[in-house]
Amino acid sequence: MLDATQSRQLLAKVVAIASKTPGAEAVVSLRGGRTGNTRFAVNEITSSADVETQDLSVTIKLGKRSASASTNQLDDRSLAEVVARAVQMAKLSPENPEAMPPLGRQAYKQVKGARDAATAKLGAEPRAKAAGASIGLAATSKVTIAGYYENADRTRALASTAGLSAFHAWTSAGMTCTARTPDGTGSGWAGGASHRAADFDAAALAKIAVDKGVRSAKPTRLDPGRYTVVLEPAAVADLLEFLTGSFNARRADEGRSFFSKPGGGTRVGEKLFPDTITLRSDPTDAQLEAAPFDGSGFPLAPTTWIDKGVVKGLVYDRFWAQKQNKQPTGNPQGWILDGGKATREELIKGVKRGVLVTRFWYLRWIDPQTILITGLTRDGVFLIENGEVTRPVNNFRFNESPVQMLGKCDGLTASVVSPMGQMRVPALRTHEFNLASISEAV
Amino acid sequence: MISRRSFLAGSLAAAASVRLVDARGLMTDPVLDDLIQRTLATAKKAGATYADVRIVRMRNERVFTREDRIDGVSYSDQYGVGVRVIAGGAWGFAATPSVTIAQAERIAKAAVAIAKANAPLLKRPVALAPEPAHVDVWQTPIAKDPFKIPLEAKAELLLAINQEAMKVPGVKFVNSWYTGNAEWKLLATSDGAYIEQEIVRLEPGFSVTAVDDKRGEFESVDDDTPPRQAGWEYVENAALRSSARRVAELAVEKLKSPSVTPGKRDLILDPTNLWLTIHESIGHPTELDRALGYEANFAGTSFATPDKLGKLRIGAPHLTFYADKTTPGALATCGYDDDGVKTQRWNLVDKGIFVGYQTTREQAGWINEKASRGTCYADSYGSFPFQRMPNISLAPGPQERSIDDIIAATDDGVVVHGRGSWSIDHQRLNFQFSGQTYWEVKGGKKVRMVRDVAYQANTIDFWTSCDLIGGPKSWWLGGSMSDGKGEPGQSNAVGHGCPPARFRKQNILDTNRRRKA
Numbered sequence: 001m002l003d004a005t006q007s008r009q010l011l012a013k014v015v016a017i018a019s020k021t022p023g024a025e026a027v028v029s030l031r032g033g034r035t036g037n038t039r040f041a042v043n044e045i046t047s048s049a050d051v052e053t054q055d056l057s058v059t060i061k062l063g064k065r066s067a068s069a070s071t072n073q074l075d076d077r078s079l080a081e082v083v084a085r086a087v088q089m090a091k092l093s094p095e096n097p098e099a100m101p102p103l104g105r106q107a108y109k110q111v112k113g114a115r116d117a118a119t120a121k122l123g124a125e126p127r128a129k130a131a132g133a134s135i136g137l138a139a140t141s142k143v144t145i146a147g148y149y150e151n152a153d154r155t156r157a158l159a160s161t162a163g164l165s166a167f168h169a170w171t172s173a174g175m176t177c178t179a180r181t182p183d184g185t186g187s188g189w190a191g192g193a194s195h196r197a198a199d200f201d202a203a204a205l206a207k208i209a210v211d212k213g214v215r216s217a218k219p220t221r222l223d224p225g226r227y228t229v230v231l232e233p234a235a236v237a238d239l240l241e242f243l244t245g246s247f248n249a250r251r252a253d254e255g256r257s258f259f260s261k262p263g264g265g266t267r268v269g270e271k272l273f274p275d276t277i278t279l280r281s282d283p284t285d286a287q288l289e290a291a292p293f294d295g296s297g298f299p300l301a302p303t304t305w306i307d308k309g310v311v312k313g314l315v316y317d318r319f320w321a322q323k324q325n326k327q328p329t330g331n332p333q334g335w336i337l338d339g340g341k342a343t344r345e346e347l348i349k350g351v352k353r354g355v356l357v358t359r360f361w362y363l364r365w366i367d368p369q370t371i372l373i374t375g376l377t378r379d380g381v382f383l384i385e386n387g388e389v390t391r392p393v394n395n396f397r398f399n400e401s402p403v404q405m406l407g408k409c410d411g412l413t414a415s416v417v418s419p420m421g422q423m424r425v426p427a428l429r430t431h432e433f434n435l436a437s438i439s440e441a442v
Numbered sequence: 443m444i445s446r447r448s449f450l451a452g453s454l455a456a457a458a459s460v461r462l463v464d465a466r467g468l469m470t471d472p473v474l475d476d477l478i479q480r481t482l483a484t485a486k487k488a489g490a491t492y493a494d495v496r497i498v499r500m501r502n503e504r505v506f507t508r509e510d511r512i513d514g515v516s517y518s519d520q521y522g523v524g525v526r527v528i529a530g531g532a533w534g535f536a537a538t539p540s541v542t543i544a545q546a547e548r549i550a551k552a553a554v555a556i557a558k559a560n561a562p563l564l565k566r567p568v569a570l571a572p573e574p575a576h577v578d579v580w581q582t583p584i585a586k587d588p589f590k591i592p593l594e595a596k597a598e599l600l601l602a603i604n605q606e607a608m609k610v611p612g613v614k615f616v617n618s619w620y621t622g623n624a625e626w627k628l629l630a631t632s633d634g635a636y637i638e639q640e641i642v643r644l645e646p647g648f649s650v651t652a653v654d655d656k657r658g659e660f661e662s663v664d665d666d667t668p669p670r671q672a673g674w675e676y677v678e679n680a681a682l683r684s685s686a687r688r689v690a691e692l693a694v695e696k697l698k699s700p701s702v703t704p705g706k707r708d709l710i711l712d713p714t715n716l717w718l719t720i721h722e723s724i725g726h727p728t729e730l731d732r733a734l735g736y737e738a739n740f741a742g743t744s745f746a747t748p749d750k751l752g753k754l755r756i757g758a759p760h761l762t763f764y765a766d767k768t769t770p771g772a773l774a775t776c777g778y779d780d781d782g783v784k785t786q787r788w789n790l791v792d793k794g795i796f797v798g799y800q801t802t803r804e805q806a807g808w809i810n811e812k813a814s815r816g817t818c819y820a821d822s823y824g825s826f827p828f829q830r831m832p833n834i835s836l837a838p839g840p841q842e843r844s845i846d847d848i849i850a851a852t853d854d855g856v857v858v859h860g861r862g863s864w865s866i867d868h869q870r871l872n873f874q875f876s877g878q879t880y881w882e883v884k885g886g887k888k889v890r891m892v893r894d895v896a897y898q899a900n901t902i903d904f905w906t907s908c909d910l911i912g913g914p915k916s917w918w919l920g921g922s923m924s925d926g927k928g929e930p931g932q933s934n935a936v937g938h939g940c941p942p943a944r945f946r947k948q949n950i951l952d953t954n955r956r957r958k959a
Binding site: 035037038039040042043044045046048050052053054055057066067068070071072082085086089090092093095096124125128131132144146147148150176178180187254255260261262263264361362363364365366367369370372375376395437438439440442 | 511512513514515516517518519520521522524532533534535536537538539540552555556557559560562563564565566592593594597601614615651653655656657658659660734735736737738739740742743745824825826828863864865866867868869870871872874876894896898900929930949951953954955956
């Protein structure tokens, strides 16, 4: 994998090749990656891999004509070929009146400590050790465990004929595991993620999954309906993603978004959520594996999108910002739903009758206008009665919106890195959550 | 299908690549033969009891447009080599984009080292079901190579679609797209298999959005042209441009339509919707690794466990679901899987009874089968090959019956067309699907278009309630360019064919939340 200097040299070479075409502007980007993974299931390791990847993408602009070509071969002949292909495609492509010129030199925020050397070089043996710790615990507890451990060392670099020069290197690691009881009636899950493998402990995660699996065995029936729910961070993150992906300003202006206002305009400035809801993005949060620039090289800044319940802004690309006389935002990374002061136990204590949810599964859009999403609960669902978790219950299909999840939220724990990574969220309590039908799956 | 087995029968793997070049010339670089032989030898020397080398090139071309302009034009070319080994009874895998002898030998050693690191935690060593060492070439039969069709022709077609759709009053947005993929791969195994294949897949399509600014409402309808394994002639012959106006009119009508009346009603599914229901409720539960717990941490497990094989009634007696990687044009069709197993057709559900699984060479022995069904696949040079879904289809009924015949026989129901929202639980029981367009049926007639429809059911109840299916002429081949499975996630293209069908007294939901928004 190429380091910062090598990446910059390679991109400079490609920009120089592109500059030979009269009138051509170019943006070139390079991604590099070394990823390792180990899977385990039925209490043994099932597969493991170390894989190298690289990808060079060249976008050529000839006036308002533009096209992109990419290759993962970085020898001189391949570089010349990929540029020639992008030039040829751009010439053949119809004009795009929305084409924007390449970015020039930018100033980027620092993401301190984004690359952890120990995580970068982590190999099959420590991964096998993590799997082994989980398997050992599962065997002792007479449950069956399956899981996945992955670590990655990645780079992203961009350059342009206008002087753009960006480079970011970061690492990531994550582990998830699912423990099932031998009778097939109990299943528990846990996960951890960070840019540093040392930030989570495989055995501790396995213990949570095993405990939850055992406690969730032999669930009793709970009817579908609208319930008060306590959602653990993995569930919150899964549903919240549909909201964070809906901030596109253009779609709102075009009248085809939750953030569109009937009769025209957007809902920016409206108070749609309680005072406790603040949603931000912070590209400098190393644990979220964010980069200080987006895919076009646009510099990202910490931004508040919902402030104490009020919608503060939408996501503008450069073209739409120019057209609407707004500032472009870039494509935000590192989403954070600010937490509160409650503990998980306090959230549960405040529930007369409700449901505790570990995580969701198979979330899909039903209606983009209301951000109505369907999905299922999974791997640990419990009834809460009079402030206490009383018994495991069946899984549910839900039909609900993250807008309502936040709108009816009345309690938040501190935010943590989501077990799936890339987002910081709290556990939260919300009401009238539509658990629409029973799922017999365990 | 192009097969040259007759020319190649009896050849030895060592000399095979030369023969392949002579036979057809698909393989552009005979130097690869040397790389393959040395890599397999290196893996063996390092301690592998089995090794395979896959050299893969994936090409992808995309064109996106909206209304009267181009949104994006891109081409990608990814090439590399992956080495999979068994050492100490465990799998190991490593891959690199540097396709040189030195790098391939390096990753062969790395793959063996990974396998050895994992071997101590293994309870039972990996054992591969026997398979003849095939030496062959296979490619998608195409008349016009889509990668040689000029970009202008693709852009022109898409912009013409948009222009037609935008003529309809009330239509505000149109997005159209074209994707072409070419997957070339050379697989060589230490068992002597030597197989070269090229698979070409295309997906043209468009989506029309109507907006009512005053009410602040919008609705979209997607065209239902299915992706196919085909040449450019498929796009030329598809009725994309001629259907643009009709799809646009549907979007406008959908926006004006009332919400469905929910409740227990008969459900009539057009094949453009039913294929995805088959994929989720029959396709995934019959993956053997899933049924045995190997996917428990991500995709989940299955209601169709091996103890139920040959016993469980999944659906009505007139329903037979078959798997294959041989249906012409279907997205998963090829000559050999990534274990080097010759592709075939077999039943998963026979007359309503669960009878079969999707397997690989590793898995066949897990249920005491003697040979693999040939469903091993990896989505790039850098991906570990494992069990992936083949084409899975519902056989048509013996007598001719169209969707109109089914509607005429229905007193109170809802007809669903197109691929909408889809979600199913992790044992493949509770599912909920929507579509693109919906009509209410009363007294044997489509009476009005409705919207905000979803149907929610349990897999076995659903298929058991099926009382009518269409005949041979109503059978339609759909599919998806991407189906996810595994950790790290891999994507697989799958084809699914089916006739229309009716399901009695299903749970129809009204998903309208606008009044509360």
